[in-house]
Amino acid sequence: MIPNTLTIAGVDPSGGAGVLADIKTMSALGAYGMAVIAALTAQNTQAVTQISPVHPEFVAAQIDTLFADVRVDAVKIGMLGQEGVTRVVAERLAHWHPAHIILDPVMVAKSGDHLLEKKAIYALRETLLPIATMITPNLPEAGMLLGQTAPDTLKEMRRMAERLRRLLNDHEDCWVFLKGGHLPGQETVDVLHNGDRLIELPGRRIQTPNTHGTGCTLSAALAALLPRHPDVPEAAQRAKDYLVRAIARADELDVGHGHGPVQHFHAWWPSPDTGSAS
16 A cells, blocks of 8 residues: 655755655655645755745644545654644644654754744644654754754764653654764764664765755655554664665756755666666
């Protein structure tokens, strides 16, 4: 059965991040992608120039209208922007109770622009973390959630994953996927933790400036994969493998003059060098 997957996030007109990147990822991985628009942005590969909020009541209406008709197998949550939207998303998802809720706590864009109100961080901790089945913060986002500085060693990262796990539901099927891309050096180790098992997913840094939307892509990949791969470590490794290949092929695209997008359709579009897909 083809899973129906929903992204609740903001719109990046450049297509590198947000709902457009999520839909590309879900489609590439064989899921049917749907989107609830939680925020509007004016941005490109270099900067976010303006953010236009979406009224919380309209966000709720989008969610309720969709769930009333469509079976939703997994939900990915990205940029929400406002406290009111954060709270209403948590309320409606708690009502509809989808099996998988993957929370990517988007706070800062690749350009450095802030995407989440400061007062919304507390609302996210209070309302969304308790219902999420997986969270996928990078190290700066994890530091903001915990009110501490981001770690710069793998040992500190493991401790942070344990602290983050305590913010989630006690159920063993709730996981932290802590992304280690901000660690210094050429290793990019991610840490997966469910309160009992702590699993490291090793990797090597790929030298490219085109990494816009990597967090969105990973969380959307998890939403697409988890309904068909109930073993969470397996789904996590598959999602990471997909993202690594998308980053490795990112330089084939020519989008903008800043941090360009990854190549979401690397498995489908031929490589300019070989003429075949990877």
